[in-house]
Amino acid sequence: MKWHKRAMLGVLFGVALPVLAEQESAETPQDYAYGSELRLAEASPWYRVDLPLNAYQQSAWPDLRDLRVFNRQGAAVPFSLTAQTSATVAAEPVPMRVFRLDSSTDVPANQQKGEGQESVLLRSRNGVEIRLAGEQVKNIGQSFLLTLTENQRQPLSVSQLQLIWDKPAENWQGKASLYFSSDLREWRPLSDGVPLMDISSGSDRLALDRLDVNLTLTPGEPRYLLLVFDAQPHPVQLTGVNALREHESQTQESIHLSATGYKISPTEAVWYWSSPQPLASLAITLEEDGVLPVEIAWRGAENDEWHPFARQVVYQLKDKSSRPISMPSQPVQAVKVTTLNAQLPASLPDISGIRESQTLIFNAQGRAPFTLAWGNKAAKNAALEIGMLIPQELRKERGLETFPWAQTQKQIALGGKARLHAHSLAERKSQLQTLLIWGVLILGVALLLWLALKLWREVQSGKGR
Template sequence: MKWMKYVAIGALLSVASGGFASDDIAETPQDYGWGRALATPESSPWYRVSLPADVYRQSAWPDLRDVRVFNHQGERVPFSLEKQKTATVALPPTELRIFPLTTSPVESTNSDDLQGERVWLRSSSGYEIKLESGRVDGVGKSYLLVLPENSAGSISVSQLQLGWDKPAENWQGRAALYFSSDMREWGLLQKDAPLMDIASGDDRLTLNKIATALTMSPEGPRYLLLVFDTPTLPLTLNRASVVGVGDSSATRGENVSLSGWANRISADEVQYQWSRPQPLNALSVRLENDGVLPVALEWRASAEDKWQPLGKEVLFHLNEQMSDDIALPGQLVQGIRLTTINAHLPDALPQVSGLRESLNLIFNAQGNGPFILAWGNKAATDVALPLEGLIPAGLRQQHAPDLLPEAMAHEPVKLGGESRLSAVSPTEQASQWRTWLVWAVLVLGVLVLVWMALKIWRDIQKDNAA
């Protein structure tokens, strides 16, 4: 019986001492699933690394807490994670003045310097536009769009946004967009841009934006000409604005694109998934071939969650013009469900990519190279330093993060592999070990009690027999 008492006491002492075990166990590269060798072409106390897409896809944690840099001796070196930023930001929309135009019959021209066709477009305000080309028979309802009279400076226009009241009937058409500085010479900016306004029950889908790449200014191009493909429309244009980008002291983050793999469910539905949930701030949905496709989009945070509505969109791919990216709030997204509206999926499925903030890793080159970028460890904790703790303020002008030498991640390094994605941290291991040990002590105590009860029962049986 004494030996059982000693075992119980020893187990209890082990449980107690386990609570004081040190969790500060030195990490090694093999604690991580995957790695890349880092090439450092020039000597520097600090380097920056643009994280490869594989890091975002394979990280065990959405916040990338399991990213590390090790030196040649296998020691972890100090590092910081910083958002990649660009100095261009979206500017508020600039409202344009709208002048409806009437179209004259097409005229033929046979002068020595010009052969083709001509059409006159006139507004009630006195504006007069002459279009001449080899073929203008597609000219329909037209609008002259002009910068405000008090506009100053230039606008790098990325998009023209149009507005109209809800039409009485479904409508779908195309339009051409021209630009000019003097209303005499016109250049084609966009051809066959798709536009639509369709309703199905209580649902309404509008496509009222045209992507552009033009710098407008009072001294340069200040006129836009919007020409629809039909002479009559079931709607009247009453709003037009241009959205541009410009240089600003404010910055916005750059994104990395992560493709989702597709699973066609039916002729009308396809689902896209990522191997691990990603904090997406935008969604890119692209048609591979020319076409227009109205769709409803849904999302979920994990494979066990219910689908939640994201919105209805009109996807298009015409004349190298693509649908805009769809904004997301930065929540974790594991899957996207796409369902067509009054249409079937094309043979070539739409391509869906999630966009998340792109990060730069800045590390202090302690020890000898070559250095290794490592990631993929469920047991990892966040050890990244703030930039202030990595580069002293007095040196940050001389060693600005954006000007640091770039360490390039190149050939893969074989590390711990897929199993590290389910690794358990030392704290969790100690907790599990203590839990099992407590259960073992309890079971041992029960066995001791049973043994003692049996011993007493046997002694009673002997006394009765005597």
């Protein structure tokens, strides 16, 4: 029996010791399932990579921890992941004070001198007077004095003026001119004869109601605008004016990941992704016009239970459709849609998950070509903080958006699909340690059984004597 015991222990330790003694080795592209070669258009120490859809869909981890960039020698290079954003320019409306002016013919001093220059006097109800002469008074119609509101204490950079008027009874077209002054005496033109319109056809309405300005109004120095419409028999009724100031903001970019669906019953269907995704929202699109009340549930893995989270009316009516549905802040592997007092349409709706997109920035160490790789369940997060990849003083001089793009090429297979289920060295050691402990326990139980059997035989042998 001793040699059996020694043999079993030898086998256990012979299998376990090589793995227990194994050390972490440098990663290679073959440790990852898939990849894509990166094409560099120009020389730079850093490059940006717009991750392909497959990198999101085939990653073994929802947080993309299994992303790597390798150089020609097969060595991993430093990289960082940042949220992909785009600059959005929005026009913020700022109401202006509007004073209607009444016009009358004026006889200026230069006309008395025989120069014959026509002049018009514009008066507001609070006594403000404005004189316009020469080319400025031709075909003059409604006039309005525009100023900043009293609570506007900061300089205002205006890109456009938005005119607000009541909808006319009939289609209307006209022109307007805009003048600028700092003292109400000398007026300089900003826009001359700008076309405006308000036309309708059935339920459709088209309004051309803006004038380009590109001017900074300062409350500390009186600045005035004069809006003059051309004379018309049926002018529009101006009710307000907004100064539009543009401001730039960074908007988080998103990507749409299509899900594969199948029907369970006439009232239930499931859509799934190849790997769990940290979805921000869910977009459901009907193939044809219609309205569908549904209950939606999600699960984080294939064998998990379903978690109901929303009841929603999904619709598609001509050019209008239901908005994306916010998702819980957890990785989602599949969603189940159950209709409420209705049946699923013959063609299943299209469902796509919306998640925040990432930009990868890497330091081009070593020789090209570089390869973007993904898909390794055994991978640990190797992305650096952006401050560890690019010093702050350099980022101040040169923004991330100035780095050139590295273009991904056709996807290639590296280590293959098996890498999506690979185990890390620590996991393998833990599994073997567990196996070794169980082996020792089983061996110990077998030894005890053998001792008990031996003792029983000795007892039986003694009784026989």
